[in-house]
Amino acid sequence: MAKVKGDIIIDIEKCKGCELCISACPQDGLEKSRQVNKKGYLYVVKIEDNCTGCTNCALVCPDGVLKVYRETKKKKEKVAEITNVTGDITVTVKE
Amino acid sequence: MKELKLMKGNEALAEAAIRAGCDAYFGYPITPQSEVLEYLSREADSRTGMTVLQAESEIASINMVYGAAGAGKKVFTSSSSPGMSLMMEGISYIACAELPCVLINVNRGGPGLGTIQPPQADYFQAVKGGGHGDYKLIVLAPSTVQEMADFIGLSFDLAFKYRTPIMILTDGALGQMMEKVELEPQQERSKVELEWATTGRKNGNGRVITSLHLKPDEMEELNLHLQKKYREIEANETRYEAINCDDADYIITAYGLVARICQKAADLAREKGIKVGVFRPITLFPYPYKELAELASKTKGILDVEMNAGQMVEDVRLAVDGKVPVEFHGRMGGIVPSPEEILHKLEEKLAGGAA
Amino acid sequence: MNEKRMLDDQHYETMLAEESLCTKENLVYETPAEALYDTPMHYCPGCGHGVVHRLLAEVIEEMEILHDVIGVAPVGCSVLAYNYLNIDMSEAAHGRASAVATGIKRVLPEKYVFSYQGDGDLAAIGTGETIHTCNRGENVLIIFINNGIYGMTGGQMAPTTLPGMKSTTSPFGRDVDTMGAPLKITDLVAELPGTYYVTRQSVHKPANVRKTKKAIMKGFEYQKLGKGTCFVEVVTNCPSNWKMTPLDSNTWMEENMLPFYPLGDIKVPQKGEN
Numbered sequence: 001m002a003k004v005k006g007d008i009i010i011d012i013e014k015c016k017g018c019e020l021c022i023s024a025c026p027q028d029g030l031e032k033s034r035q036v037n038k039k040g041y042l043y044v045v046k047i048e049d050n051c052t053g054c055t056n057c058a059l060v061c062p063d064g065v066l067k068v069y070r071e072t073k074k075k076k077e078k079v080a081e082i083t084n085v086t087g088d089i090t091v092t093v094k095e
Numbered sequence: 096m097k098e099l100k101l102m103k104g105n106e107a108l109a110e111a112a113i114r115a116g117c118d119a120y121f122g123y124p125i126t127p128q129s130e131v132l133e134y135l136s137r138e139a140d141s142r143t144g145m146t147v148l149q150a151e152s153e154i155a156s157i158n159m160v161y162g163a164a165g166a167g168k169k170v171f172t173s174s175s176s177p178g179m180s181l182m183m184e185g186i187s188y189i190a191c192a193e194l195p196c197v198l199i200n201v202n203r204g205g206p207g208l209g210t211i212q213p214p215q216a217d218y219f220q221a222v223k224g225g226g227h228g229d230y231k232l233i234v235l236a237p238s239t240v241q242e243m244a245d246f247i248g249l250s251f252d253l254a255f256k257y258r259t260p261i262m263i264l265t266d267g268a269l270g271q272m273m274e275k276v277e278l279e280p281q282q283e284r285s286k287v288e289l290e291w292a293t294t295g296r297k298n299g300n301g302r303v304i305t306s307l308h309l310k311p312d313e314m315e316e317l318n319l320h321l322q323k324k325y326r327e328i329e330a331n332e333t334r335y336e337a338i339n340c341d342d343a344d345y346i347i348t349a350y351g352l353v354a355r356i357c358q359k360a361a362d363l364a365r366e367k368g369i370k371v372g373v374f375r376p377i378t379l380f381p382y383p384y385k386e387l388a389e390l391a392s393k394t395k396g397i398l399d400v401e402m403n404a405g406q407m408v409e410d411v412r413l414a415v416d417g418k419v420p421v422e423f424h425g426r427m428g429g430i431v432p433s434p435e436e437i438l439h440k441l442e443e444k445l446a447g448g449a450a
Numbered sequence: 451m452n453e454k455r456m457l458d459d460q461h462y463e464t465m466l467a468e469e470s471l472c473t474k475e476n477l478v479y480e481t482p483a484e485a486l487y488d489t490p491m492h493y494c495p496g497c498g499h500g501v502v503h504r505l506l507a508e509v510i511e512e513m514e515i516l517h518d519v520i521g522v523a524p525v526g527c528s529v530l531a532y533n534y535l536n537i538d539m540s541e542a543a544h545g546r547a548s549a550v551a552t553g554i555k556r557v558l559p560e561k562y563v564f565s566y567q568g569d570g571d572l573a574a575i576g577t578g579e580t581i582h583t584c585n586r587g588e589n590v591l592i593i594f595i596n597n598g599i600y601g602m603t604g605g606q607m608a609p610t611t612l613p614g615m616k617s618t619t620s621p622f623g624r625d626v627d628t629m630g631a632p633l634k635i636t637d638l639v640a641e642l643p644g645t646y647y648v649t650r651q652s653v654h655k656p657a658n659v660r661k662t663k664k665a666i667m668k669g670f671e672y673q674k675l676g677k678g679t680c681f682v683e684v685v686t687n688c689p690s691n692w693k694m695t696p697l698d699s700n701t702w703m704e705e706n707m708l709p710f711y712p713l714g715d716i717k718v719p720q721k722g723e724n
Contacts, residue, residue, distance in 0.1 A: 005480075007471040018689075018696040024656055041495065055479040056656040062500030063491060064481030069472045092521030096721035119557050146556045150549070151582035158546035158579070162553025165540045170557070181479070188543050293538035293554070295518045295561055300487075303532045305523075 005071040006053020008046060015043035015065045021057035030057060097386065100235035104243040105130035107278075108173075108199065108263070115251055116282035118168035119146035122167055123160035123178060126211045127267035128201035133175040138187050155406040157185030157198075164194035165304040167292025169251055169349045173199035175267070176217050177208060179225075181263075186260060187226030187233040191306035191317070195254035195261075195268065197247065198232070202266040204429040212429020215265035215351060218406035220377045221264045231325045232262045233254055233332060234379040236350040240274035248279060253332060257324055258291075264379060266402070268431065269352050325381075333386070334377035339365075340390045343372030345445055347437065348399045348411050351377050359398055360437035369446050372416065379407070387414040396420040396445040400437055403427060476627055485516055487536050494697020498686030499527060501653040502595060503534050503665045506566075513670055520554050521561040522547045526568035527607040527723040548583035551590045564591040570600045573609040573635040580635065581619060581669025587678035591669035594636065594681065597688040598707060605691035611675040612710055617691070632710065636683040640717040643706025646678035648717035652685045654700040658713070677719070685711050 021044055022030045037043045043044060044065070053070025068095035102110065107133045112120065120139070122132045132149060139145040146163075148276045149158040156172050163170040170293055174182060189196060202217050204210035219225075220249035233253055235246045242266060250261040253282045290293055293302050308314040338358055340346055345364075347357040364371040374390060376383050396419050399408040408423045415421050422444040426432045451591040480490075485507035493499045510516055516537060523531040525544035532539035537713035542550040547565035555563040572580050572594050599617055600606040607617040607624060608611065610632050624632075640648040647669060651662040662684055669680035685707050694702060 005471060009472055011653040014490050014544075016495035018549075020496055020654075020696055020700070023697055039490070044463040053478055054656075058479045058481075060501065060654070061505075062493060062495075062497055064486065064500070064504055066479070067477065068479035068483075069476040070478045072476055081622055095665075119551065119553070148552070148556060154546065155549040155552075155582065156580050156710075158543060158549035159553035159556070161542070161546075162540060162550035162555075163557040164553075166520075166554050166557050168557040170553070184543055185546070192541075201456055280711055293520050293540055295520060296516055296536070296538045300533065301535065301537040301539060303539050303541070305532065307529060418640060 004052045007069045008057065009049055009067040010044060010046065011065045011071075012043040012045075013037050013039070014063050015041060017041040017043055017061055018062065019044070020062070021059045021066065023061045024056040026050060026054060026056060054079040096280055100276055100278060101273055102240060102276050103273050104240045104265065104270060105201065106134045107232050107240050107244040107276045108247055109134040109293050110138070110278060111169060113143055114279050114281050115147060115248045116143065116169060116284040117145055117171060117251070119148075119163045119285055121148050121150050121156040121163070121169040121170070122172050122310060123150050123153050123156050123174065125153075125175045125178045127203060127213070127270050128175045128199070130270070131199070132257065141379070143281075145284070153181035154185065157189070158181040159252075160196050161185055161189050161192070161194060164196040165192070165293050165414075166187065166288035167294065170308055171197035171199065173201065175201045175203045176339050177203075178222070181219065183220070183226035186232070187228050187230060188306045190226075190230035190321070191228065192234065193258040194304065194371060195256055195258050196250075196439050197250040197263065199259050199263045199265070200262070201270040204427065207372065210429045211267060213268035213352070213431065214402040214427060215266060215353065215406070215430055216403040217264065218238050218379065218401070218403060220260050222382070222410075226272045230321060231328075232260050232379050233257070233381070234262045234264050236264050236352050236377060236379050237269065238351050238375065240269065240272065240276050243269060244276050244278060248417040257328055259324065259328075264351070264353060272445040329381040332378060333381045333383045334384040335386055336377060337386070337390060338373040338375070340372030340374055342370055344370045344395050345441060346372045346374050346391060346394050347441065348374045348376075348397055348407070349401065350379060353402055353432070355401055355433060356434055357437055359434035360441070361437050363434055369441070372442065382410045382414070384410070386416040387411065388416065388418075390414075391415045394419055396422065396436075398441050398445055399423045400432060401425045402431065402439075457460070464492065472689070482511045484530045484535055485510040489534065491534050492530065493527065495700065496687065496689045497527070498653045498684065499595065501659060502593065502662070502684055502686075503531060505653070505659065505666055506564075507535060508663060509667045509670060513667065515562050515670065517576070518560075519564070520558070522563070522565040523552070524550045524567040524571040525584045526571050526601075528566055528568060528595065529602065531566055544683055545571050546575070546579055548576065548588070548590070548592060549572065549579045552583055552586070552588045555588055555590050555710055559589070562591075562673055563589075564593060564669070566593045566599070567595070569596045569598065569610040570592070573633050580639065581642070583679065584639040584679045585644045587646070589676050589678065591666070591671050591673055591680045591682065594683040596683055597686045598632070598709065598716075599688050599691045601688050601691055608712075609635070611705060615706075634711070636681060637716060639679075639681050644678050645681055645717055646719060647672050647680040649681070649715045650683040650685060650711060650713050652708070652713055654687065654702070654703060655707070657672040672719075683711070685713070
């Protein structure tokens with residue numbers, strides 16, 4: 001089964017480095033950085049590219065630090081339906 | 096149209112509150128003011144839909160008042176001395192959060208559980224603070240059942256004008272005695288949503304009602320703002336009554352019910368040829384210092400009469416500032432002084448040999 | 451592991467640039483922006499208050515009651531809740547939040563009113579107000595944060611401090627013979643006819659966070675129906691005053707708090723009643 005692809009954005013300045021997200025991540029994809037933010041906390045960073053967008057990290061985060069994304073399967077777009085063609089036309093279909 | 100009725104003081108003020116379009120009352124029974132809650136429980140809801148709730152304590156009552164006042168509603172509570180003591184924390188919060196509301200203290204004798212008889216021993220508590228912090232209440236002291244009713248409407252006007260709690264300071268005798276009272280016609284309850292009231296966020300950010308200001312500069316700023324408001328109240332809202340003071344050799348100072356007894360004493364004195372006037376502060380804060388000082392300077396002396404060990408007399412002395420002698424006569428424990436007794440004290444302490 | 455730690459910001463940002471996943475249409479979770487201010491909260495790292503604040507904001511936004519809700523903040527760590535929740539709020543005296551909520555709800559019956567209180571506020575100094583608000587069945591939602599300790603004043607014993615648990619005022623552990631046993635006030639209010647929905651939840655794991663959110667939502671929904679008092683206890687941690695790391699505090703909470711304060715619904719609407 002193909003794995004769902006996800007990603008997160010971390011607001012490192014809001015992070016207090018409590019590590020709750022690290023332990024909540026089923027993919028072990030988070031770690032503490034070696035640098036401190038402006039508040040002096042060792043903030044959390046993503047260390048693996050295996051996020052599934054499960055939102056667990058964001059759910060347990062007390063500081064609203066995380067934004068979570070999950071890949072949505074793009075439906076094939078129907079661009080146009082052409083009827084009653086009376087002359088020559090050019091149609092460009094986007095990939 | 097105005098309506099004439101024979102009513103107890105407590106009932107008159109309850110009736111006046113309904114007619115003033117009051118939105119809510121939260122209270123707890125205590126003698127001698129339980130008639131307020133009883134009367135409202137019978138009358139209010141069916142007539143105006145006003146909320147009347149018997150709380151589990153005076154502490155709960157005053158905090159319910161805080162909540163409802165924060166919603167911008169016309170709300171009041173009533174209690175008597177020990178119950179009012181319990182409310183002091185909440186009153187301090189209300190004053191700091193600048194919420195309009197009306198508090199009625201139908202005094203009983205203290206300290207402690209005391210007596211259910213009428214004294215005036217809560218003057219300091221009402222006028223000088225009571226709760227913690229630098230705040231003031233506008234304090235109105237009615238002397239008739241008519242004023243018990245009239246001061247309700249006035250109190251709500253002042254409360255909303257200045258966004259501040261108002262106290263009507265009265266006593267068990269006025270609360271219990273019956274007199275004829277002319278009642279104002281029924282006012283509709285206001286539907287206006289006030290801009291500062293927490294009724295659900297409008298455009299812009301959420302509104303907050305709080306008395307917490309952790310930063311010293313912010314807390315000082317708020318205090319300065321409150322003090323400015325109190326100075327404005329002093330300038331605009333001082334009320335008093337001076338009866339036969341213009342030609343008086345002596346002035347009796349008294350507030351509330353005692354002022355009426357003193358008036359009788361003054362009449363008796365004039366019959367004996369002693370020119371006595373009565374000065375009755377109606378607002379205890381703001382106190383009519385200037386007005387009293389002017390009148391007092393033309394006299395030979397002042398007798399202050401109270402039903403306590405001498406509380407308002409401190410303000411009388413502040414006003415008179417040593418220009419003429421100020422004597423004090425007080426009764427405690429719920430004993431009401433008689434006109435003859437007051438006249439006797441006046442003669443004894445000030446007008447000795449004048450008669 | 452060491453290799454993983456080597457990744458720093460720059461790597462991360464490069465990674466971000468390469469991925470095109472972080473687009474609006476792929477967004478599955480973000481902190482509520484309307485009902486919550488975009489500002490750091492003053493709570494200690496790992497404190498449960500932040501999660502409960504966020505859940506409240508999420509529920510308020512999802513139920514679209516932003517303009518119809520009034521909250522009451524307590525005295526305690528969450529005294530400044532109104533600095534985070536962008537809704538109309540009133541700050542109450544210590545223990546009196548439910549009385550203040552009563553006052554608001556009685557004059558604004560069509561609005562949603564909630565109080566947010568800690569264990570000292572709700573179950574010690576405010577016990578009287580709590581019991582009577584619940585007993586009258588006031589149509590308000592009471593959110594009760596129970597971490598078994600006074601946080602703001604620096605770790606004193608709370609009414610909910612566990613037997614044997616150390617605090618600055620029970621330095622040798624809570625002795626139930628002299629200090630009384632912990633007060634299970636949530637079970638107590640569930641006994642009162644005025645309460646409609648009483649539940650105990652936590653926010654230490656993703657699944658629990660979801661359940662707490664549902665509970666808060668139910669609380670508001672029942673309030674809309676005028677069903678009576680809804681009471682949501684959230685058992686939380688206090689890493690600073692328990693003197694543990696956030697992760698350790700959650701483990702300690704699971705092992706010690708939860709056996710004493712078991713999670714789950716305590717009072718739910720009877721069948722056909724809902």
